[in-house]
Amino acid sequence: xxxxxxxxxxxxxxxxxxxxxxxxMKNGFILDGFPRxxxxxxxxxxxxxxxxxxxxxxxxLRVNESALLNRVETxxxxxxxxxxxxxIDDTPEVLSxxxxxxxxxxxxxxxxxxxxxxxxxVDGMMTIEHVTREINRILAAxxxxxxxxAQKAAAAKKGxxxxxxxxxxxxxxxxxxxxxxxxxxxxAGKPAAKKAKKASRKAPAGSRTGTARKTRKTAKKVTKKRAxx
Numbered sequence: 417x418x419x420x421x422x423x424x425x426x427x428x429x430x431x432x433x434x435x436x437x438x439x440x441m442k443n444g445f446i447l448d449g450f451p452r453x454x455x456x457x458x459x460x461x462x463x464x465x466x467x468x469x470x471x472x473x474x475x476x477l478r479v480n481e482s483a484l485l486n487r488v489e490t491x492x493x494x495x496x497x498x499x500x501x502x503x504i505d506d507t508p509e510v511l512s513x514x515x516x517x518x519x520x521x522x523x524x525x526x527x528x529x530x531x532x533x534x535x536x537x538v539d540g541m542m543t544i545e546h547v548t549r550e551i552n553r554i555l556a557a558x559x560x561x562x563x564x565x566a567q568k569a570a571a572a573k574k575g576x577x578x579x580x581x582x583x584x585x586x587x588x589x590x591x592x593x594x595x596x597x598x599x600x601x602x603x604a605g606k607p608a609a610k611k612a613k614k615a616s617r618k619a620p621a622g623s624r625t626g627t628a629r630k631t632r633k634t635a636k637k638v639t640k641k642r643a644x645x
Contacts, residue, residue: 421513472558477547
């Protein structure tokens with residue numbers, strides 16, 4: 417850090433992962449100055465996916481490089497004038513290295529997150545109060561959108577449950593109706609069965625008896641004739 421170089425990805429990702437496991441992360445968090453490279457962003461995506469965490473937005477503070485250098489030079493001069501110790505990583509020389517590193521490593525993240533529709537840009541040249549207010553406005557808008565989406569999902573889920581209940585009730589009524597029909601059909605069939613039995617008793621009995629008598633008489637006559645011969 418003192419030389420203006422970035423900490424290796426493996427170490428940073430491990431630190432981020434351990435921090436996200438802490439209880440105070442449940443209500444959300446802001447990663448300041450991370451990720452700084454596309455590989456870090458990809459590693460972060462995988463990490464959040466494993467932890468079932470959604471990335472809401474990426475805020476880019478767009479600034480003028482020459483203005484940044486002027487700010488650092490002014491800040492260092494004021495600190496020295498007050499007799500305060502200047503941070504090793506807060507000098508114009510270190511900043512120049514960081515800006516070069518930003519252009520080659522961090523700037524591609526703008527395209528990376530733009531493609532994923534996560535990037536939101538804030539003018540970093542405004543006053544601290546204005547920048548803070550703009551970031552808070554963005555976060556509030558994201559929170560409101562998430563609440564609205566959650567409410568719609570809850571309403572849809574509730575509607576789906578009602579639909580399932582309505583269908584099950586309708587299915588119960590249909591089943592009851594079919595049972596009633598099953599009970600009614602045997603009753604309707606009984607009179608017809610009785611009539612059929614009565615008819616079979618009357619008609620077949622007489623016809624069978626008459627036919628049997630005639631057959632016997634005919635057989636006896638034939639037997640007598642043959643005996644005479």
